[in-house]
Amino acid sequence: xxxxxxxxxxMFVQEKEAVTLDCTYDTSDQSYGLFWYKQPSSGxxxxxxxxGSYDEQNATEGRYSLNFQxxxxxxxxxxxxxxxxxxxxxxxxMRELNTNAGKSTFGDGTTLTVKP
Amino acid sequence: xAVISQxxxxxxxxxxxxxxxxxxxxxxxxxxxWYRQQPGQSLTLIATANQGSEATxxxxxVIDKFPISRPNLTFSTLTVSNMSPEDSxxxxxxxxxxxxxxxxxxxxxxxxx
Numbered sequence: 001x002x003x004x005x006x007x008x009x010x011m012f013v014q015e016k017e018a019v020t021l022d023c024t025y026d027t028s029d030q031s032y033g034l035f036w037y038k039q040p041s042s043g044x045x046x047x048x049x050x051x052g053s054y055d056e057q058n059a060t061e062g063r064y065s066l067n068f069q070x071x072x073x074x075x076x077x078x079x080x081x082x083x084x085x086x087x088x089x090x091x092x093x094m095r096e097l098n099t100n101a102g103k104s105t106f107g108d109g110t111t112l113t114v115k116p
Numbered sequence: 117x118a119v120i121s122q123x124x125x126x127x128x129x130x131x132x133x134x135x136x137x138x139x140x141x142x143x144x145x146x147x148x149x150w151y152r153q154q155p156g157q158s159l160t161l162i163a164t165a166n167q168g169s170e171a172t173x174x175x176x177x178v179i180d181k182f183p184i185s186r187p188n189l190t191f192s193t194l195t196v197s198n199m200s201p202e203d204s205x206x207x208x209x210x211x212x213x214x215x216x217x218x219x220x221x222x223x224x225x226x227x228x229x
Contacts, residue, residue: 035218043206045159045220091158095218103149104210104218106159 002027004092006107013082014115020067021077021110023092031097034075035104036066039089048090051075053097082114122209122221129199129228136195137224139209144189150182153206153223162207165192199228 003026013019025034036048051059051066059066067076079086092107119142129135139148147166151159162182163171171184185193196203209221 037220043153043223043225045208045210045223047217047219050217093159093218103161103164104159108158 002094002105004094004105004107006110008110010111012113018080021090023075025073025094029096033095035093036077037091084114087114120221126225131200134197136193137207139192139221141190145211148192149210150194151208201228204228
C-alpha cells in the first residue's frame with residue numbers, strides 16, 4: 001500500500017524568501033510518480049510539478065522545484081521567491097504506475113502562509 | 117493541459133435529497149476519478165469511472181450512495197444520494213494526461229443542511 005506523509009500542518013514564510021515543504025512516501029512499487037498540488041481557498045486543485053521515480057534530475061517548473069531523494073523516499077517541494085499569492089494548502093501525492101493506474105494517494109497537506 | 121468543466125461549483129442542499137455533479141473534459145480520456153475532500157482534510161478517492169463499464173469503488177464507498185455514470189469518454193456524473201450533513205465536502209473530478217499530469221475540475225463545494 002502506498003502512503004504519503006506531510007509532517008508540517010502549517011508553515012510561514014516571509015515574502016521573497018524560499019520555503020521547503022516536506023513530503024515522504026512509502027511504496028513497494030519501483031515505478032511511481034510524485035506530484036505536488038496547490039489548493040487555494042477557492043477549493044480548486046492546481047497541478048504544480050511532477051517527478052518520476054526513474055527521473056535522474058530533480059524536476060523544476062518556474063519557481064517550483066522538487067528535491068527528490070529516492071533512497072530516503074522524500075520529495076520535498078521548494079518554492080523560491082515566495083509571493084503573497086502562494087498562500088494556500090499544498091498537497092503531495094503519489095501514483096504507482098504499474099498498478100492502480102491513475103489512482104493517487106494524497107498527504108494531509110501543508111498550509112503555507114506568506115507574510116508581507 | 118486538460119480543461120475540465122465541473123458543475124455546480126457549490127450548492128446548499130436539504131438532507132435527504134440528492135445532488136448530481138457533472139464533469140466535462142475537453143478531450144477523450146479513459147479514466148476519470150472522483151474524490152471527496154471533507155472539511156480540513158485531504159482528498160479521498162471515491163471511485164474510478166471507466167467508459168463502458170461500472171465504476172470501481174474504493175473501500176467505504178458504495179454505489180447506492182454515490183452512483184456514477186460514464187456515458188462517453190468526455191463526460192461523467194457523480195450523484196450524492198440521500199444526503200446528510202456528513203456529506204458536506206468538496207467533491208472533485210480528475211483525469212490523467214500521460215501519467216505525468218493529473219488535472220482537476222474546479223470542485224463542487226457541497227453543504228448539507
